[in-house]
Amino acid sequence: MKTLFDFPGGVHPPQHKQQSNPGKLMDLPLPQRLLIPLSQHIGAPAKPLVKVGDQVYKGQLIALATGAISANVHATSSGLVSAIASFPVAHASGLDAMCIELETDGQDTWHPDITTANPGQLDEQEIRQRVLAAGIVGMGGAGFPSAAKLATDTPIHTLLVNGVECEPYITADDTVMQIYSHEIILGTKLALGLLKQSTCKLVIEDNKPQAIAAMLQASAGHDDIEVIVIPTKYPSGGEKQLIQNVTGQQVPRGKIPANLGILCQNVATMKAIYDAVYLGQPSIERIITVTGDGVKQAGNYRLRIGTCADYVLQQCQAEQPNSQVIIGGPMMGFQLPNTHVPLIKTSNCLLVPSAKALSDASPAMACIRCGQCEIACPAQLLPQQLYWLAKSDAFDKIEQYNLMDCIECGACAYVCPSQIPLVQHYRYAKGMLRQKATEARQAELSKQRFEAREQRLLDEVTAKEERRKTRAAAAAAAQAAKRASNTEQADPVKAAQARLAAKQKTPAHDTAHQATLANNSATNEVSHKDLKTAAAIARTKFKKANKAYEDAKAADHEDTDKLQTMVHDLQQRSEQTAQALAEFESQVQVDPEAEKQAQITWAKANAQVRKLNKSAPDSSTPDDEKAAHKEALQVAQKNLEQAQAKLDHIKNSSKEAQS
Amino acid sequence: MMALFSSPHLHGGNHSQRLMLLVLAAAVPGLVAQIYWFGFGTLLNVIWAITLGLALEASVLLMRKRPLGFFLKDGSVIVTGLLLALALPPMAPWWLVSVATLFAVVFAKHLYGGLGNNPFNPAMAGYAICLIAFPTSMTLWTSSGEYFNLPDQWLWFWTEQGNVDAITQATPLDAMKHLQGNTIKEMLAANPTIVNYADAMFWINLAYLAGGLGLMLLKVFTWHAPVAMLSSLSIMAFLFGTGEPDLYAGPSEHLLLGATMLGAFFIITDPVSSATSRSGKLVFGVGIGVLIYIIRTWGAYPDAVAFAVLLMNLCAPLIDQYTKPKAYGQQH
Numbered sequence: 008m009k010t011l012f013d014f015p016g017g018v019h020p021p022q023h024k025q026q027s028n029p030g031k032l033m034d035l036p037l038p039q040r041l042l043i044p045l046s047q048h049i050g051a052p053a054k055p056l057v058k059v060g061d062q063v064y065k066g067q068l069i070a071l072a073t074g075a076i077s078a079n080v081h082a083t084s085s086g087l088v089s090a091i092a093s094f095p096v097a098h099a100s101g102l103d104a105m106c107i108e109l110e111t112d113g114q115d116t117w118h119p120d121i122t123t124a125n126p127g128q129l130d131e132q133e134i135r136q137r138v139l140a141a142g143i144v145g146m147g148g149a150g151f152p153s154a155a156k157l158a159t160d161t162p163i164h165t166l167l168v169n170g171v172e173c174e175p176y177i178t179a180d181d182t183v184m185q186i187y188s189h190e191i192i193l194g195t196k197l198a199l200g201l202l203k204q205s206t207c208k209l210v211i212e213d214n215k216p217q218a219i220a221a222m223l224q225a226s227a228g229h230d231d232i233e234v235i236v237i238p239t240k241y242p243s244g245g246e247k248q249l250i251q252n253v254t255g256q257q258v259p260r261g262k263i264p265a266n267l268g269i270l271c272q273n274v275a276t277m278k279a280i281y282d283a284v285y286l287g288q289p290s291i292e293r294i295i296t297v298t299g300d301g302v303k304q305a306g307n308y309r310l311r312i313g314t315c316a317d318y319v320l321q322q323c324q325a326e327q328p329n330s331q332v333i334i335g336g337p338m339m340g341f342q343l344p345n346t347h348v349p350l351i352k353t354s355n356c357l358l359v360p361s362a363k364a365l366s367d368a369s370p371a372m373a374c375i376r377c378g379q380c381e382i383a384c385p386a387q388l389l390p391q392q393l394y395w396l397a398k399s400d401a402f403d404k405i406e407q408y409n410l411m412d413c414i415e416c417g418a419c420a421y422v423c424p425s426q427i428p429l430v431q432h433y434r435y436a437k438g439m440l441r442q443k444a445t446e447a448r449q450a451e452l453s454k455q456r457f458e459a460r461e462q463r464l465l466d467e468v469t470a471k472e473e474r475r476k477t478r479a480a481a482a483a484a485a486q487a488a489k490r491a492s493n494t495e496q497a498d499p500v501k502a503a504q505a506r507l508a509a510k511q512k513t514p515a516h517d518t519a520h521q522a523t524l525a526n527n528s529a530t531n532e533v534s535h536k537d538l539k540t541a542a543a544i545a546r547t548k549f550k551k552a553n554k555a556y557e558d559a560k561a562a563d564h565e566d567t568d569k570l571q572t573m574v575h576d577l578q579q580r581s582e583q584t585a586q587a588l589a590e591f592e593s594q595v596q597v598d599p600e601a602e603k604q605a606q607i608t609w610a611k612a613n614a615q616v617r618k619l620n621k622s623a624p625d626s627s628t629p630d631d632e633k634a635a636h637k638e639a640l641q642v643a644q645k646n647l648e649q650a651q652a653k654l655d656h657i658k659n660s661s662k663e664a665q666s
Numbered sequence: 667m668m669a670l671f672s673s674p675h676l677h678g679g680n681h682s683q684r685l686m687l688l689v690l691a692a693a694v695p696g697l698v699a700q701i702y703w704f705g706f707g708t709l710l711n712v713i714w715a716i717t718l719g720l721a722l723e724a725s726v727l728l729m730r731k732r733p734l735g736f737f738l739k740d741g742s743v744i745v746t747g748l749l750l751a752l753a754l755p756p757m758a759p760w761w762l763v764s765v766a767t768l769f770a771v772v773f774a775k776h777l778y779g780g781l782g783n784n785p786f787n788p789a790m791a792g793y794a795i796c797l798i799a800f801p802t803s804m805t806l807w808t809s810s811g812e813y814f815n816l817p818d819q820w821l822w823f824w825t826e827q828g829n830v831d832a833i834t835q836a837t838p839l840d841a842m843k844h845l846q847g848n849t850i851k852e853m854l855a856a857n858p859t860i861v862n863y864a865d866a867m868f869w870i871n872l873a874y875l876a877g878g879l880g881l882m883l884l885k886v887f888t889w890h891a892p893v894a895m896l897s898s899l900s901i902m903a904f905l906f907g908t909g910e911p912d913l914y915a916g917p918s919e920h921l922l923l924g925a926t927m928l929g930a931f932f933i934i935t936d937p938v939s940s941a942t943s944r945s946g947k948l949v950f951g952v953g954i955g956v957l958i959y960i961i962r963t964w965g966a967y968p969d970a971v972a973f974a975v976l977l978m979n980l981c982a983p984l985i986d987q988y989t990k991p992k993a994y995g996q997q998h
Contacts, residue, residue: 015994020676175676247994260995338674360675372682372740373782377937378888379680381944386994389943392986409993417674424680431672 174336705813707756878931894951
């Protein structure tokens with residue numbers, strides 16, 4: 008016999024396998040209602056191809072796989088599509104999922120296109136196509152689409168066919184192996200053909216002597232299929248443990264078995280591949296163990312996918328058909344939130360414990376860190392530490408203790424003397440870790456978004472500043488150029504004086520001076536206002552200087568001569584500006600009062616016109632009133648015109664004076 | 667038995683109470699041997715420590731507003747009381763046992779949060795407190811085969827009346843510590859009672875060894891901590907004893923005198939306060955073995971199990987930190 012490598016940990020729970028009579032296959036009457044979920048596999052749910060009211064055949068494709076990791080769904084009997092809606096499904100969370108509901112017609116008519124084939128006449132592509140079309144998924148429980156798994160790019164040297172079935176109570180695979188051993192071998196040969204350079208190891212636990220005998224007999228003569236018997240120990244059927252046990256290798260963290268050149272498939276999956284290729288039949292039925300002390304007719308049943316659990320329980324005379332049923336094995340299965348749920352391609356067991364067994368469960372006591380769990384753990388973790396860390400929400404630390412390598416086999420909780428539901432604590436912590444990872448990812452994205460926005464805003468501000476600077480520089484340059492071109496300092500007083508002088512003289516008198524003046528008046532807008540300002544400044548300066556001089560004299564300062572000269576100069580300048588202003592004002596005859604008056608007159612006239620326009624008479628107004636209004640309007644308009652003319656005149660003359 | 671709400675729905679049927687009962691049962695041979703050689707004092711110690719321990723546990727549980735029945739029946743306080751009483755000298759009076767029990771149950775256990783949360787071994791904490799506070803009373807060991815009858819012992823236990831000097835003597839470890847210039851051989855030749863006493867300790871240790879091996883076979887604990895401790899103690903004794911056999915006791919003396927076997931199989935295997943992983947328990951055991959040798963040979967106290975255990979209890983979290991096993995898939 009071949010050397011085995013064993014795996015660490017593991018437990019030996021009582022098997023209870025004979026309770027379900029392995030090797031004897033029974034059929035239940037076809038149910039009137041089938042509820043076929045669109046997602047019975049890992050990956051994207053299939054897309055419905057039928058609508059309510061459609062008549063479908065058994066084996067007809069009713070929902071199409073979407074994407075590479077997905078699987079087709081077929082009608083599992085003939086009948087009428089009565090609903091396509093959300094129904095409760097067999098999920099620990101109790102969530103609903105999309106299902107196609109069939110009302111069976113009892114005829115169970117196969118779809119006419121379903122034909123048998125001789126694989127010898129099919130090429131590889133056609134075989135792959137048949138496996139793909141049949142919607143086969145891993146029937147050991149994971150539900151990974153088989154066609155995708157067999158289409159691996161990595162070279163596979165070993166195909167591990169898993170007939171271990173290490174969970175207590177379950178005998179579905181045992182029964183498949185006893186009854187369909189030849190089909191399993193033929194299906195395995197097909198899989199080996201697809202994988203090319205590969206040999207098969209079919210692994211069975213030593214507690215199934217009949218299955219071992221059947222498989223040995225069926226595999227006789229096939230050199231590339233070796234039947235390997237391993238000692239009974241839970242969880243030897245777990246993929247990682249199976250690989251370690253048979254090959255001595257561990258699947259490296261974060262890798263899949265294919266990285267080691269190994270591919271695992273369940274025995275029932277091999278049988279489904281046979282059905283698909285040889286018979287052309289899609290995955291529409293499976294064998295399920297119904298067992299437990301709470302069920303009278305325990306056994307293995309061939310069931311259509313989509314048969315509801317409550318129907319099965321009722322047919323098998325379960326004690327409590329409506330509550331407290333475990334789907335899957337006693338170690339890794341979960342309690343059905345309710346029994347009105349369909350059984351799917353991955354459902355291998357319905358376990359109905361007796362009411363007494365349930366009442367025996369005792370409450371959890373304190374963890375004394377006895378380490379029994381550590382000895383039982385097949386993943387070589389420290390369950391006792393994980394428990395304390397999960398309990399205290401120490402999620403960073405629990406990750407360092409490799410929580411994510413926990414396979415949730417339940418061996419730790421099985422041996423725990425304090426009856427602590429350890430796996431529950433691990434699931435909680437794993438959920439929190441996943442949530443934290445998601446949150447961290449989202450936070451990182453938000454941070455990136457925020458930083459990008461900040462950068463963009465900053466860039467905008469910088470660009471704006473740059474533009475402003477450029478503009479300012481251009482403006483400064485222009486001004487500098489202007490200043491450079493203007494040789495004479497703009498002095499309003501001198502300009503005004505010059506202009507006056509120029510006006511008094513004849514144009515021909517001094518052409519050179521006139522040219523300068525023209526230049527001045529063009530570049531320097533010497534206005535009335537400028538003159539006023541200059542006069543005011545000169546006056547203030549003189550007053551200040553004069554005061555300073557008076558003060559200095561009063562204080563008997565010696566050096567007052569200079570001040571006196573300055574005051575004198577300033578006085579002269581002040582007088583000059585005042586004179587220039589007066590001359591300018593008299594010259595242009597701008598009387599500020601007159602302009603103001605003209606403006607007021609204009610505004611009054613304008614208001615009158617607008618008022619009259621506003622109160623314009625309509626058709627209901629008597630004619631005499633209309634005439635009066637018209638006359639008044641004409642008068643007002645005339646007034647306004649006059650006022651406008653006067654104002655324009657004043658403004659024009661003022662403008663003329665300025666230029 | 668099946669529990670529904672979370673997988674696994676099966677349970678192996680192992681219970682903390684079962685573990686506690688097995689420990690109690692495994693200690694019986696040692697208890698009987700101790701009574702046989704050193705008299706009824708140990709029996710009174712045991713009864714009083716367990717009774718008082720239960721009462722203290724109950725009152726603390728009441729104060730902490732915890733359900734009495736549920737926690738009392740875990741049996742942990744009975745184990746603590748028993749181990750503490752076995753470690754105390756046979757002629758310990760009631761108040762000494764009481765102080766030790768009070769400290770063990772209330773201070774070392776419940777002030778830290780009760781069962782599962784205590785960083786120190788409660789029995790050893792109680793023992794160590796008395797060793798420091800009442801050193802004289804803690805040396806009241808009877809000579810082998812010479813002890814009070816039960817009524818006299820009862821009287822002594824409660825009133826400390828009786829000619830205790832006639833029946834008590836220094837323990838062999840104590841005598842070896844105070845050689846006063848003699849070699850071990852000379853000391854033994856001068857004190858024939860020490861030889862008798864050593865014989866008694868030899869049998870008592872064998873009784874504890876037998877009980878401990880039974881627990882190991884029943885998988886109450888793994889071999890790691892006891893084997894590590896006994897090995898390291900033997901190696902230390904061998905290394906030093908081979909050089910100077912006149913001054914240093916050899917491996918057999920260290921293994922079969924004092925509380926070595928009680929410590930190795932009943933004290934350091936307390937899972938709550940020890941290192942938790944199997945490799946951690948190896949480190950934990952080695953540390954205790956080395957410390958026992960050091961304290962016995964060069965320390966101020968004749969026996970050292972309590973101090974060695976408490977010191978290594980302190981190190982347990984650190985050991986845990988550095989003895990994480992590699993998980994599946996990380997060997998590459």
